[in-house]
Amino acid sequence: MTKWQKNAAYALALYALLVVVFRFSSGGQGWGTALLLALVATPLALWMGWLRRRISEQAQEWGRRRTRPWPEERRR
Template sequence: MPKRVKYAGFVLVFFALLAVVIRFGGTGVGWGHALLGALVATPLGLWMIWLRRRMTEQAQEWGRRRFRPWPEERRR
């Protein structure tokens, strides 16, 4: 399956899950408002996922560049 198709499927599932959670979250929101809320929250959630991945990758790269082995390991 192409990468774009996987990403589109993930976005649709994420949107549907958010809509269902907002609809049945106990606040008495109707389907219209739940879909609008999911429409607003989906890009925010995807951005947060992207930001977390990016920060993790940068931290790993930083750790690789600045890693100094323990003195015991240097002697080996």
């Protein structure tokens, strides 16, 4: 599987899961409403995952570039 296909499969699986969750949640939305809500929530969930991954990568990079050692790494 290429990266594009893997991402598409992941997005489709997330969409299907969100449709089922919205349909059978305690509120009991109809199928049409559940499909529309999942259509809105899927890109938002994917973006939040991407943002979390990007922030973590930047934090790791910043940690490697730190000029002063961390307090727990200092010799006493």
